[in-house]
Amino acid sequence: MLLPSPQQLRYLVALADHGHFGRAAAACAVTQSTLSAGLIALERQLAAGLLERGTAVKRPVFTPLGLELVARARTALAALEAVAETAAAARDPLSGPLRLGVIPTIGPFLLPRLMPALRQAYPRLRLWLREDLTDRLVAGLENGRLDLLLLALPAAGTMETLPLAQDPFHVALPRDHHLASRDSVPISALAGERLMLLEDGHCLRAHAEAACGLPRGIASNSDEGFAATSLHTLVQMVAGNLGITLLPQLALTGGILGDSPVITRPLEGSNSPGRILALAWRPRSPRAAEFAGLAPAVAAALNEGVGHG
Amino acid sequence: MLLPSPQQLRYLVALADHGHFGRAAAACAVTQSTLSAGLIALERQLAAGLLERGTAVKRPVFTPLGLELVARARTALAALEAVAETAAAARDPLSGPLRLGVIPTIGPFLLPRLMPALRQAYPRLRLWLREDLTDRLVAGLENGRLDLLLLALPAAGTMETLPLAQDPFHVALPRDHHLASRDSVPISALAGERLMLLEDGHCLRAHAEAACGLPRGIASNSDEGFAATSLHTLVQMVAGNLGITLLPQLALTGGILGDSPVITRPLEGSNSPGRILALAWRPRSPRAAEFAGLAPAVAAALNEGVGHG
DNA sequence: AGCTTTCAATCGGTTTCATCGATAATGCTG
DNA sequence: CAGCATTATCGATGAAACCGATTGAAAGCT
Numbered sequence: 196m197l198l199p200s201p202q203q204l205r206y207l208v209a210l211a212d213h214g215h216f217g218r219a220a221a222a223c224a225v226t227q228s229t230l231s232a233g234l235i236a237l238e239r240q241l242a243a244g245l246l247e248r249g250t251a252v253k254r255p256v257f258t259p260l261g262l263e264l265v266a267r268a269r270t271a272l273a274a275l276e277a278v279a280e281t282a283a284a285a286r287d288p289l290s291g292p293l294r295l296g297v298i299p300t301i302g303p304f305l306l307p308r309l310m311p312a313l314r315q316a317y318p319r320l321r322l323w324l325r326e327d328l329t330d331r332l333v334a335g336l337e338n339g340r341l342d343l344l345l346l347a348l349p350a351a352g353t354m355e356t357l358p359l360a361q362d363p364f365h366v367a368l369p370r371d372h373h374l375a376s377r378d379s380v381p382i383s384a385l386a387g388e389r390l391m392l393l394e395d396g397h398c399l400r401a402h403a404e405a406a407c408g409l410p411r412g413i414a415s416n417s418d419e420g421f422a423a424t425s426l427h428t429l430v431q432m433v434a435g436n437l438g439i440t441l442l443p444q445l446a447l448t449g450g451i452l453g454d455s456p457v458i459t460r461p462l463e464g465s466n467s468p469g470r471i472l473a474l475a476w477r478p479r480s481p482r483a484a485e486f487a488g489l490a491p492a493v494a495a496a497l498n499e500g501v502g503h504g
Numbered sequence: 505m506l507l508p509s510p511q512q513l514r515y516l517v518a519l520a521d522h523g524h525f526g527r528a529a530a531a532c533a534v535t536q537s538t539l540s541a542g543l544i545a546l547e548r549q550l551a552a553g554l555l556e557r558g559t560a561v562k563r564p565v566f567t568p569l570g571l572e573l574v575a576r577a578r579t580a581l582a583a584l585e586a587v588a589e590t591a592a593a594a595r596d597p598l599s600g601p602l603r604l605g606v607i608p609t610i611g612p613f614l615l616p617r618l619m620p621a622l623r624q625a626y627p628r629l630r631l632w633l634r635e636d637l638t639d640r641l642v643a644g645l646e647n648g649r650l651d652l653l654l655l656a657l658p659a660a661g662t663m664e665t666l667p668l669a670q671d672p673f674h675v676a677l678p679r680d681h682h683l684a685s686r687d688s689v690p691i692s693a694l695a696g697e698r699l700m701l702l703e704d705g706h707c708l709r710a711h712a713e714a715a716c717g718l719p720r721g722i723a724s725n726s727d728e729g730f731a732a733t734s735l736h737t738l739v740q741m742v743a744g745n746l747g748i749t750l751l752p753q754l755a756l757t758g759g760i761l762g763d764s765p766v767i768t769r770p771l772e773g774s775n776s777p778g779r780i781l782a783l784a785w786r787p788r789s790p791r792a793a794e795f796a797g798l799a800p801a802v803a804a805a806l807n808e809g810v811g812h813g
Numbered sequence: 814a815g816c817t818t819t820c821a822a823t824c825g826g827t828t829t830c831a832t833c834g835a836t837a838a839t840g841c842t843g
Numbered sequence: 844c845a846g847c848a849t850t851a852t853c854g855a856t857g858a859a860a861c862c863g864a865t866t867g868a869a870a871g872c873t
Contacts, residue, residue, distance in 0.1 A: 196589070198581075227821075271586065537833070537851080
């Protein structure tokens with residue numbers, strides 16, 4: 196069987212992406228004539244109509260088969276890139292661009308420690324950061340816009356995960372709260388309290404609810420008109436005597452409290468209530484070994500203040 | 505990023521397959537010098553050592569990275585072939601080579617009816633047959649040696665399945681057996697009988713055991729030294745008064761009884777004990793639509809004697 | 814309607830590179 | 844050391860990928 200050339204497939208997906216011969220050609224760094232001829236050659240070689248000819252309208256129109264082939268061309272090109280990328284990763288591990296996604300309840304507290312360490316350990320690594328909710332990060336990972344995630348387990352998605360550390364929960368209280376007299380706070384003691392958590396979508400909220408055995412949505416937030424969008428906001432709300440909250444230890448060692456009139460006590464319960472911090476990447480990623488090699492550095496930054504996983 | 509050419513990848517996998525430059529080159533229909541130069545160019549382009557040079561011993565030795573790249577090259581080539589194959593299937597459906605796997609409890613009874621019908625309906629289809637146990641067929645499907653399976657559900661494996669028909673079980677009895685007086689035989693009536701089934705590995709055995717609610721291995725066979733390897737043998741054993749057995753209706757309409765002194769009665773039970781005949785192919789196979797188009801012809805051949813699914 | 818603009822296809826010329834055949838280099842064997 | 848098997852290298856050749864310019868065709872504007 197005569198295989199289509201990767202070049203031709205690039206032309207095809209570029210045209211699908213840009214919907215315009217000239218711009219697609221520019222994206223492929225060839226002239227329009229070359230791209231046009233290449234696509235015609237591809238159609239002839241496959242003996243299949245890929246785009247509607249003749250009715251030269253606003254933008255190129257793909258036939259159903261053409262769309263199907265665009266999708267298959269994408270995966271074929273990705274597979275070819277995986278070959279080259281595997282070789283590149285083996286030749287020069289932990290260098291080049293790395294697009295890292297981090298969730299908002301990790302990033303602000305870990306990155307200030309992690310980034311300098313990584314810059315020193317892997318000076319050739321060019322780290323692009325994106326902070327977003329778990330769902331969006333996972334989506335970005337799956338469609339190739341991100342290479343690596345730093346998030347909290349459990350999380351849904353088809354990815355390989357590498358647990359790094361346990362991140363236990365602490366109860367944050369106003370300084371004169373009656374629970375402040377205890378060394379640690381059992382989960383059962385939260386029952387009568389007004390527990391405030393981050394708004395829906397933050398995995399920390401789900402993890403906290405799971406850790407405390409709460410049914411979803413019991414913790415007051417939206418009903419009361421509170422919309423805590425960051426842990427810093429939550430701390431301010433605790434300081435304002437609006438209620439109590441749970442904070443991951445990472446946030447505490449990250450200095451979230453500052454000089455707020457808020458104190459914390461470990462949350463006490465069976466199997467140490469908390470979340471698990473982890474790295475995640477696409478299954479069979481060419482750079483999987485590389486990412487796993489990154490783990491010790493991240494774990495070291497984590498463990499400057501968080502208990503071992 | 506500069507992608508490796510499919511040609512280079514072909515050279516690589518051919519060398520891995522043949523372990524010999526000359527033979528690999530012949531398999532690629534090029535001269536040895538071309539293949540050698542191509543591999544050197546690939547190594548240079550990827551800036552990676554793929555084979556152990558210098559210690560020119562018996563057969564080429566791949567570096568660990570080389571082996572990894574061979575595997576990735578295989579999937580990349582398969583993805584490229586999928587592009588071409590999709591186009592080919594759209595251009596000319598149900599033509600060309602089709603490697604079909606069939607299980608032994610379907611093949612002999614269905615193929616005599618199915619093959620002539622397919623030859624007539626799709627004269628350009630070149631059908632290669634392989635008869636084997638479900639496990640091996642599924643393995644063959646998954647690694648690409650087979651394109652399409654005709655088997656009985658439930659079956660394990662990662663594949664897309666298309667149920668075609670229900671194939672109810674019948675009880676086969678010696679002519680003077682005391683159960684012969686009934687119009688149909690309830691599952692409970694099998695309790696006191698010596699039930700003989702195919703040897704282990706045949707899915708029909710598992711399906712029969714499941715349909716009858718038998719724990720695995722209760723039906724006598726190996727313990728008694730019987731090793732029934734085909735339904736025809738089983739019928740002979742029933743005729744010889746060694747016990748009774750279960751036969752799928754497909755076998756009956758396929759004429760398995762001939763003029764044996766054996767009679768059959770429908771097996772009666774909740775949700776009609778039997779198996780489901782189905783087609784199966786690789787998920788995202790380029791020819792999936794084609795295979796589904798084949799289903800009516802197969803179902804027609806099945807339904808010449810088997811109840812609708 | 815007539816003009817301009819935009820866009821894709823076509824054409825001729827240039828260059829690159831995959832391939833071939835032949836030959837050299839290497840290592841093993843008798 | 845001669846002979847054999849196997850892989851790397853070299854120079855020549857031909858196909859095809861690419862470019863720049865041009866043509867053809869449809870849409871928009873006045």
